[in-house]
Structures are given as C-alpha cells and as structure tokens.
Amino acid sequence: MSEELPPRSSARRWLFSTNHKDVGIMYLLTSLYVFAVGGIMALLIRTQLWTPGASILESIPYNEVVASHGLLMIFWFITPFAAGLANYLVPLQIGADDLAFPRLNALSFWLYFVSLLVYLTSFFFEGTYAAGWTMYAPLNLPMYTPTIGGSITVFALAMLMFSSTIASVNFITTIHYCRAEGLGLWNVPLFTWSWLLTVWMMLFAFATLLAALLMLGSDRVLGTLFFAGERGGGSLLWGHLFWFFGHPEVYIVFFPPLGILLEVFQTYSGRRLVGRKWVILAMVLVALQSFLVWMHHMFLTTINLEIKTLFMATTIGISLPFDLIVFSLIYTIVKGKIRFKTPFLFALGGLLLFVPGGITGVFLGAVVLDYEFRGTYWVVAHFHYVMLGGGGTALIAGLYYWFPKMTGRMYDELLGKFHFVLYFVGFNLAFGAQFVAWETPRRVFAYFPENTTWHQISTIGAFLLGVSFIVMFYNLGKSAFRGPSADERPWEFVRTGEWATSSPPPLENWPGRPTYRNGVLEFVETHESVTRPGDSATRADGAGTAQPEPALESGEEGGELHPDHASPWPIVVAFGVGLLFLGFGLAQRGGVLAVSTGTAGLLVLLVGTLQFGREDFYAPVSPIAQRWPFEDVGRGKLGMWVFLASDVMVFGSVIGSFIFARIRLGWDSWKTIPPSVVPGLVNTYILLTSSFLVVLAFEYARRGERGRLVGSLAGTLALGVVFLGIKAYEWTEEFAHGVYWDSSIEASAYFFTTGLHALHVILGLAVASFMIVRANDGVYDGNEEPVELFGLYWHFVDIVWVFLFPLFYLL
Incomplete structure (x- = not known):
C-alpha cells in the first residue's frame, strides 16, 4: 500500500x-x-x-x-x-x-x-x-x-x-x-484547450531538443563529432535541431498565457468569447504551423535563398491566425461591461504588450531586415515583449485570477493594481528603450556611447520592474495567510468547472461525480468505493x-479500493x-x-x-x-x-542528423562502419523473433496460462541478451581495428545511434526481468494490460532496428 x-x-x-x-x-x-x-x-x-x-x-x-x-x-x-x-x-x-x-x-x-x-x-x-x-x-x-x-x-x-x-x-x-461525461472537446475550457495544444507541441519539440542534447553531451564527454567542425555540417546541424525545437517553444511558452487571456477576458467582460470555435481552430493551426517556420532563425546561414524565401512566407503566414485571436479578444471586451480588477489589468496589459512584440517579430521574418537586425538588441526587445510582455504578464494575470481558488483567500486589490502600474511602466521603460538602442550587439557589454542614455533608461525600468515583483510577493504572501476568506465563486460571470467546488478544493475535488450530460455541470452521485x-x-x-477497465496502478485495503x-x-x-x-x-x-x-x-x-x-x-x-x-x-x-x-x-x-551529415559530406563518400552485413542481419531476425514471443506472452497472459507467460517472457529476455552480445562483438571488432566513436563523423553516427538503440534494448530487458518475477507470482493472472504495454514498447524497439539495419549496413 x-x-x-x-x-x-x-x-x-x-x-x-x-x-x-x-x-x-x-x-x-x-x-x-x-x-x-x-x-x-x-x-x-x-x-x-x-x-x-x-x-x-x-x-x-x-x-x-x-x-x-x-x-x-x-x-x-x-x-x-x-x-x-x-x-x-x-x-x-x-x-x-x-x-x-x-x-x-x-x-x-x-x-x-x-x-x-x-x-x-x-x-x-x-x-x-x-x-x-x-x-x-x-x-x-x-x-x-x-x-x-x-x-x-x-x-x-x-x-x-x-x-x-x-x-x-x-x-x-x-x-x-x-x-x-458530456464534456466534448469543443466545450473544454479555453485554458485547458491552450494547455492541450501546448503539451502536444512539447511532446515533439522537446523530444528533438532531447536528441540534440544527448548528441551534444556525447560530443563533450565521449568526443564524438556531431557538432565539431564542418565536415558533417556540425554548426548548421545544431541550428536545425535547436530551432526545430526553438520556434515551437515560443508558442509552448505563449499558449498557456493565451488561454489565461481568453478566460480572464470572458470573466471580466461578462460575455462569452466572440468566435470561440474560430479561436480554437486558429490555435490548432498555429500549433501545426509552429513546426514549419524554424529556418527563419537561420537566415544568416548558408541555406540557399529559395529556401529562405519559403520560410519567410511561412513566418508571415503564422501571424495570420493570431490576428483572428487578437480581434476576438478585442471584440469580446468592446461588447462587454468591463470590471477593472487586477487580473483583467494584467490580461489587458499582456495583450497590449504582445501586439508590438508580434509586429516587431514579423520584421525579423523578412530576410533583408533580418540581416540587419539579427544579433542586435532589436531581437532582445522583441523577444521580451513576446515572452515576458505577452506571456509573463498573462501568467501574472492567471496567478491573481486563480489565487482565491488555490488559497481560499483574497489578495489586496489596491496592492495588486499598484503592482500592475509599476510593472507596466517598468517593462516599457526597460524594453522599449532597447528598440531605440537596437544597434547594441547581443551578449556584449560594449556599445556605442551615444546609446548610453537609452541603456540607462532601460536599467531604471528593469529595477522598477523588480520593485513591482517585491510588491507582488508581499501582497500574495501576506494574503495567503491573513487575507479575507474567498468563497467558491469570488468573481462574477465565471464559466469553468473549477469554480463549482470550494476554495481551495477538497482532496478529491468534487462532492459527487461531475457530468455535463444536460449541457451544464451537475453532480449525479457521491464517491463510493x-x-x-x-x-x-x-x-x-x-x-x-x-x-x-484494468488499472496500471492498484492497491487494496480491507477488501475495498480507495484512491491513493x-x-x-x-x-x-x-x-x-x-x-x-x-x-x-x-x-x-x-x-x-x-x-x-x-x-x-x-x-x-x-x-x-x-x-x-x-x-x-x-x-x-x-x-x-x-x-x-x-x-x-x-x-x-x-x-x-x-x-x-x-x-x-x-x-x-538522431537518424535525421545521420542523413543530414551524410548528404553534407557526400552520400557516396560516406564510409560504412560495420565491415560485414551478417551480424546486423542475424540481429534483425533475433529481434523479430523476440517480438513474436512477446505476442505469445500477451496471449498467454490473456488466457491466464502463467507458466507459458513466464516462458515467453524468458525467451524474449534471452533473445535480447543475444542481440546485445552480437552488438558487443561488432563493437569490439571495430575497436580492434582502431575505429572508435571519435574517429570520424561516420563512426560517431554509427556508435551513437546503435548505442542509443542498445540502451532501449537494455531498458526493455530490465522491464522483462521484472515482469518475469511478477508473472511467476501471479500478478498478471487475468490482467494482461502490463504485458501488452511492454509489448508495444518492445515492438517499437524492433521497428527502430528495422530502420537502422539498412541505413548502417546496406546503403
């Protein structure tokens, strides 16, 4: 337990x-x-x-x-x-x-x-x-x-x-x-919609950065050659990998604040968001397009002009859905009766700061202007107007907005508004001045003396910005312990489910089972074991x-199950x-x-x-x-x-990096590292056979045949060990002939990619060993789902090898 x-x-x-x-x-x-x-x-x-x-x-x-x-x-x-x-x-x-x-x-x-x-x-x-x-x-x-x-x-x-x-x-x-029940995706609250799109972008963008970081860590610790020199296009390769993550990261940062803006504007204008479904579609479109604009960060590289022009067009195109979202926010507050509470002030401030941030970003999306502005404080100012001005300001709005729900206490409204004034003035002094002093180079503390006044204004604004957050920490810290009590609906015209429970919510959130089957939130039954x-x-x-519905995680106490x-x-x-x-x-x-x-x-x-x-x-x-x-x-x-x-x-x-380096070097000039195709071919048959055994293991678990289940998993384990043994033999043969992971870009790609795959095999074998013991104890009798999940992972590992084998042994 x-x-x-x-x-x-x-x-x-x-x-x-x-x-x-x-x-x-x-x-x-x-x-x-x-x-x-x-x-x-x-x-x-x-x-x-x-x-x-x-x-x-x-x-x-x-x-x-x-x-x-x-x-x-x-x-x-x-x-x-x-x-x-x-x-x-x-x-x-x-x-x-x-x-x-x-x-x-x-x-x-x-x-x-x-x-x-x-x-x-x-x-x-x-x-x-x-x-x-x-x-x-x-x-x-x-x-x-x-x-x-x-x-x-x-x-x-x-x-x-x-x-x-x-x-x-x-x-x-x-x-x-x-x-x-009854809560379809179209009716999910907009903050949750924004977060759903955020985590989908995170899933793919952060995986790309993870691969890049693992290769970089290998370069730094083992001496591989992914990013060293230009033989395999190292610096350009890092640019592609980093910015394929880096541009979606802008929207990963901004989408949750955007969801907050949408929620707050509805609450404090007292009306439903204008064009709600179109806003959702616009966010979906932006999330998809965010992966198609990364090369506008690479206009100063050797990429040809035709490709740069294409990415200039995609960059301008991604701004169009944001126009719809901004107009929706404006129409919502224009047609509503605004209540100027602290959360709304910060939300409105976030919108006002995001607009110039977005417009100055379009400048950077033009190839000619990017040649002039890249590497200057124009980029610094634009970046902060988007990330802190639009994103950070809206996050502060969300913190004030949901503070009563999370703490059961109200903050000091006067101090909140004082925080906003200090923040808004300080922000625009700090980063607005940087647009004027844009010729200052980034990350360098030497600049033209004629820009000194603007930098001093920026510094004054930065300290004013810092003071504003001292006010915020004091306000929220004091209010969390001694603020007036907040009821479950401290704001008028709230629309989302979190306001239907107490402030703060109880451990398991609800007095009964929530349902939207009649179009509104209701509670139809109490919790029961x-x-x-x-x-x-x-x-x-x-x-x-x-x-x-089998469970991944389960525990029993006194014959009844209770949530842990x-x-x-x-x-x-x-x-x-x-x-x-x-x-x-x-x-x-x-x-x-x-x-x-x-x-x-x-x-x-x-x-x-x-x-x-x-x-x-x-x-x-x-x-x-x-x-x-x-x-x-x-x-x-x-x-x-x-x-x-x-x-x-x-x-x-990782495979894309191998292909990029090989094309950069010359496809036919690439030296294939494994001298013989036979070990790779044998390993392919071994892994395919192991996948068949996993399928048998799932079937035996479904039937409750414990002995055969254990035998199938043990067979998978044995074949995986044989696979690793053959791979170890291949590596030692290369070492014996003086070929190591730091010998060339070809060797780096081979050893790193097959090593990453071997690590996945080792992790799979560790899980298989654990499951053999558990299966022998009868844990999976009548509960085949864990075996099925292991099978999905193991099949994936085998499929990856099916791609690696021709890439490194045949082509």
Missing part, C-alpha cells in the same frame, strides 16, 4: 504527495524561486550596461550570467510556471479527480526540481555554461566552453526534457481520456458500451536520475568523483524504480467519462502510444 497523505503542515506531505493540486503548488513555488534568481541576474546585466564596457563583471562571468538568465527563465521558469497552473486547474476544469497517472505527475515535478539542482551545481565546477541559451555550435563544445559546468548544464537540460515528456504524456492522456479492476468493475466508454495520494518513490527515482546525470557531466574530465557520483545515482535509480514498480498504488478511472476519440483504448495503452510518439521524434532526430 502506498504512503497515506500527511497533513499540509508536514514536510512529508510535500515530499510524497501525488495529488495534482499539491504538485501544482510545488511547480508554482519552485518556478517563482527561479524567476527571482533569474531576475537578479537580469539586474546584474542591466547594472553592467549602465555604461559601455566592463564595470562589475568581467567578460566570462558576464557571459555566464547572460546565458544563465536565459536558460533559467526559458527552461526552468516560464513553462514550469504554466505547468503549475495546469496541474492545479486542468483536472478541475474537465471534471476529473486527478491526472491519469498521479505518480508520474509527481515524478515529472521531482525530475524538474532535481534538474534545477543539477544545473545550479554547475556554478561550482569551474563555472557554468557561458555561450548563450541557444548554445550554438561550435561554441557549445569543450574547446570553446571547457568547464565541467558546461557539460553539467547540458545533462541538466536533458533531464528536464525527460520531465517535460512525462508531463506531456500524462496531460494528453488525461484530457483525452478523463473528461467528465469500488472493487478491484478485473473483478466486477467496469467502465462505460463514450458510446455507452460497458468494458472491463502519496508515494515516496517518485522523489527517490528523480534524485537517482539527478546523481546519474551529474556523473555524466563530471565525466568530461573523468576521475573518481564522476564514477562514484554516477554509480551512486544508478544504484538509487535501480532501487527507486524497482520499488516504484512493486508499489501497490491505486489511481482510479471514472467508470463514465467522455473519451472520444479513444473510447476503445485503455488509459495505459493511450499513455504508451503518446510516449512512443515522443520516442519516434528522438530517433527521428
């Missing part, structure tokens, strides 16, 4: 809780801490720029502060802050009791939290990464950024990508599978068909991963510290994952829910499908 949920006054509550509201609060508090640290770094930068030239920081420390400010704000603040709001609100808005996989939700947070700790340790190992948040090649390699802290930064970011992937899988499964899935518990799918809300193992797993990745970063120089840290992390990770898998944890699924278009798909299977979609992008990025 999992841990019982301790009271809020206990530290164990916050360390072990899997409840979505607790996890949301932890995301919010952690990201606000990051915001404060990143803000202090911004003030250091502005102090340095009070006059042209070095003043309080020398060149390398200045570059470290600039890079750290960007990395912290973009990766560890703004999206995690939105994730905190989504964690708290999305289940409430769709009528769910929690996210689909509560323990994975806690694991996602702790991976985020520990990745931040790992990154912060980079400052203590010769200095952190110092070449900008875009980490351009070849500056991202040890020859230019030699500190161990640089490698630690890379692996901390990779760890953060794992956190984001887990969160994306969880939210996608939750929103598509756990909506209350259920029997173990696989006995008499059934669910009704979207078509009303009763089907058995605490587990100690997510934090253990996260710290194990953190130590392991810290060891990877330290391995740039080798030594006892790297080996001991990595080994300790691996041991903690093994213990944590083993106990995570063995823990008896029950996360119920509502027997009646709106699940279109996944009515006939189980919760676990849907989650696995989504995860594998992300892994497709990881391998797709």
Whole structure:
C-alpha cells in the first residue's frame, strides 16, 4: 500500500504527495524561486550596461550570467510556471479527480526540481555554461566552453526534457481520456484547450531538443563529432535541431498565457468569447504551423535563398491566425461591461504588450531586415515583449485570477493594481528603450556611447520592474495567510468547472461525480468505493458500451479500493536520475568523483524504480467519462502510444542528423562502419523473433496460462541478451581495428545511434526481468494490460532496428 497523505503542515506531505493540486503548488513555488534568481541576474546585466564596457563583471562571468538568465527563465521558469497552473486547474476544469497517472505527475515535478539542482551545481565546477541559451555550435563544445559546468548544464537540460515528456504524456492522456461525461472537446475550457495544444507541441519539440542534447553531451564527454567542425555540417546541424525545437517553444511558452487571456477576458467582460470555435481552430493551426517556420532563425546561414524565401512566407503566414485571436479578444471586451480588477489589468496589459512584440517579430521574418537586425538588441526587445510582455504578464494575470481558488483567500486589490502600474511602466521603460538602442550587439557589454542614455533608461525600468515583483510577493504572501476568506465563486460571470467546488478544493475535488450530460455541470452521485479492476468493475466508454477497465496502478485495503495520494518513490527515482546525470557531466574530465557520483545515482535509480514498480498504488478511472476519440483504448495503452510518439521524434532526430551529415559530406563518400552485413542481419531476425514471443506472452497472459507467460517472457529476455552480445562483438571488432566513436563523423553516427538503440534494448530487458518475477507470482493472472504495454514498447524497439539495419549496413 502506498504512503497515506500527511497533513499540509508536514514536510512529508510535500515530499510524497501525488495529488495534482499539491504538485501544482510545488511547480508554482519552485518556478517563482527561479524567476527571482533569474531576475537578479537580469539586474546584474542591466547594472553592467549602465555604461559601455566592463564595470562589475568581467567578460566570462558576464557571459555566464547572460546565458544563465536565459536558460533559467526559458527552461526552468516560464513553462514550469504554466505547468503549475495546469496541474492545479486542468483536472478541475474537465471534471476529473486527478491526472491519469498521479505518480508520474509527481515524478515529472521531482525530475524538474532535481534538474534545477543539477544545473545550479554547475556554478561550482569551474563555472557554468557561458555561450548563450541557444548554445550554438561550435561554441557549445569543450574547446570553446571547457568547464565541467558546461557539460553539467547540458545533462541538466536533458533531464528536464525527460520531465517535460512525462508531463506531456500524462496531460494528453488525461484530457483525452478523463473528461467528465458530456464534456466534448469543443466545450473544454479555453485554458485547458491552450494547455492541450501546448503539451502536444512539447511532446515533439522537446523530444528533438532531447536528441540534440544527448548528441551534444556525447560530443563533450565521449568526443564524438556531431557538432565539431564542418565536415558533417556540425554548426548548421545544431541550428536545425535547436530551432526545430526553438520556434515551437515560443508558442509552448505563449499558449498557456493565451488561454489565461481568453478566460480572464470572458470573466471580466461578462460575455462569452466572440468566435470561440474560430479561436480554437486558429490555435490548432498555429500549433501545426509552429513546426514549419524554424529556418527563419537561420537566415544568416548558408541555406540557399529559395529556401529562405519559403520560410519567410511561412513566418508571415503564422501571424495570420493570431490576428483572428487578437480581434476576438478585442471584440469580446468592446461588447462587454468591463470590471477593472487586477487580473483583467494584467490580461489587458499582456495583450497590449504582445501586439508590438508580434509586429516587431514579423520584421525579423523578412530576410533583408533580418540581416540587419539579427544579433542586435532589436531581437532582445522583441523577444521580451513576446515572452515576458505577452506571456509573463498573462501568467501574472492567471496567478491573481486563480489565487482565491488555490488559497481560499483574497489578495489586496489596491496592492495588486499598484503592482500592475509599476510593472507596466517598468517593462516599457526597460524594453522599449532597447528598440531605440537596437544597434547594441547581443551578449556584449560594449556599445556605442551615444546609446548610453537609452541603456540607462532601460536599467531604471528593469529595477522598477523588480520593485513591482517585491510588491507582488508581499501582497500574495501576506494574503495567503491573513487575507479575507474567498468563497467558491469570488468573481462574477465565471464559466469553468473549477469554480463549482470550494476554495481551495477538497482532496478529491468534487462532492459527487461531475457530468455535463444536460449541457451544464451537475453532480449525479457521491464517491463510493469500488472493487478491484478485473473483478466486477467496469467502465462505460463514450458510446455507452460497458468494458472491463484494468488499472496500471492498484492497491487494496480491507477488501475495498480507495484512491491513493502519496508515494515516496517518485522523489527517490528523480534524485537517482539527478546523481546519474551529474556523473555524466563530471565525466568530461573523468576521475573518481564522476564514477562514484554516477554509480551512486544508478544504484538509487535501480532501487527507486524497482520499488516504484512493486508499489501497490491505486489511481482510479471514472467508470463514465467522455473519451472520444479513444473510447476503445485503455488509459495505459493511450499513455504508451503518446510516449512512443515522443520516442519516434528522438530517433527521428538522431537518424535525421545521420542523413543530414551524410548528404553534407557526400552520400557516396560516406564510409560504412560495420565491415560485414551478417551480424546486423542475424540481429534483425533475433529481434523479430523476440517480438513474436512477446505476442505469445500477451496471449498467454490473456488466457491466464502463467507458466507459458513466464516462458515467453524468458525467451524474449534471452533473445535480447543475444542481440546485445552480437552488438558487443561488432563493437569490439571495430575497436580492434582502431575505429572508435571519435574517429570520424561516420563512426560517431554509427556508435551513437546503435548505442542509443542498445540502451532501449537494455531498458526493455530490465522491464522483462521484472515482469518475469511478477508473472511467476501471479500478478498478471487475468490482467494482461502490463504485458501488452511492454509489448508495444518492445515492438517499437524492433521497428527502430528495422530502420537502422539498412541505413548502417546496406546503403
């Protein structure tokens, strides 16, 4: 049985809780801490720029502060802050009791939290990464950024990508599978719509960055040659990989604030959003187009003019759906009766700041203007007007808007409005002046003396902006403990489900089962205990068909099942991963510290994952829910499908990098590394046979034939070990002939890609070993779903090899 949920006054509550509201609060508090640290770094930068030239920081420390400010704000603040709001609100808005996989939700947070700790340790190992948040090649390699802290930064970011992937899988499964009865996708609240599109973009964009970071980590630690030199187009390759992530990241950052704008404008204008369905379609279109514009960040590279012109057109095209959204917001407030509360002021301010940010971005989408503006403070100003001006301002609106719901207390309205005035004035002074002083080069503290006045105005505005947040922290901190009590509907004209429960909501959110079957939110029955899935518990799918609903996580107490809300193992797993990745970063120089840290992390990770898998944890699924278009798909299977979609992008990025480098070098000039096709062909047959055994294992689990189930899984395990043995033989043969992963770009691509695949095989074998023991104990008797999920993963690993075999052995 999992841990019982301790009271809020206990530290164990916050360390072990899997409840979505607790996890949301932890995301919010952690990201606000990051915001404060990143803000202090911004003030250091502005102090340095009070006059042209070095003043309080020398060149390398200045570059470290600039890079750290960007990395912290973009990766560890703004999206995690939105994730905190989504964690708290999305289940409430769709009528769910929690996210689909509560323990994975806690694991996602702790991976985020520990990745931040790992990154912060980079400052203590010769200095952190110092070449900008875009980490351009070849500056991202040890020859230019030699500190161990640089490698630690890379692996901390990779760890953060794992956190984001887990969160994306969880939210996608939750929103598509756990909506209350009658709540169709068209009627889902707009904040949830914006977050759904955000996590779909995160799933694919962050997987691409994860692949790039793993290759970069390999370059820094093992000496592979993906981004070193131009023989394989290293710097251009990094540009493609990074910006294929980087431009969707702009919309990943802005979509949750956009959802907040849509919610807040409706509430404080007292009317439904004008053109609601068109706004949803516009957001969907933007999400799709966001992956088609990345090369406008690469206009200064050697890409030919025809391609640049095409991407100039797609860049201008993506602005058109935003025009519709902006006009919808304007018409909504024009036709409504506005109530000028603090959340609305920040929402309106976010819209007003986003518009000039978007317009100045269109300038950068034109090839000729981009040649002039790229690398100047025009980009800095545009970027902050979009990310902080539009995105950050709206997030503040959301914090004030939902503060009464989360705390049960009202904030001080006068202080809130004072915060807005200081913020709005300070922001425009800080970043508006940078448009005027646009000729200043980015990331450089030397500039033309004639721009000194504008930089001093910008610095004054930055400090005024900082003071505004002191007001906010004081207001919200004081109000959280001593503010007036808030009822469940503190705002007039609220429309979404979270306002139908108390402030703050109870542990399991609702007094009964939420339903929208009559077009409005109702509660039709109280919570009741259920029997173990696989006995008499059934669910009704979207078509009303009763089907058995096996659970991924289940626990029993006194013959009845009750939802669990605490587990100690997510934090253990996260710290194990953190130590392991810290060891990877330290391995740039080798030594006892790297080996001991990595080994300790691996041991903690093994213990944590083993106990995570063995823990008896029950996360119920509502027997009646709106699940279109996944009515006939189980919760676990849907989650696995989504995860594998992300892994497709990881391998797709790595294989795409191989193809890019080969074309760049000359397809026929590429030296094939494996000297013989025979081992690869044998391994192909071995993996295909192992997939057949997994199919048999699923069938035997379905029939309840325990012995044959164990035998099939054992056969899969044995064939996987043989596969790895043959692969090890191939590698040792290459080593014997003097071919290593750092010998050439061909060798780097071969060893890294097949090594990544082998790592997936090893993980699959570890799961298979665990399942053999569990199957022998009868855990899967009458519950074949875990075997099916393992089968989906194993088939995916085999399919990847089917692509790798011809690429590396035949072509």
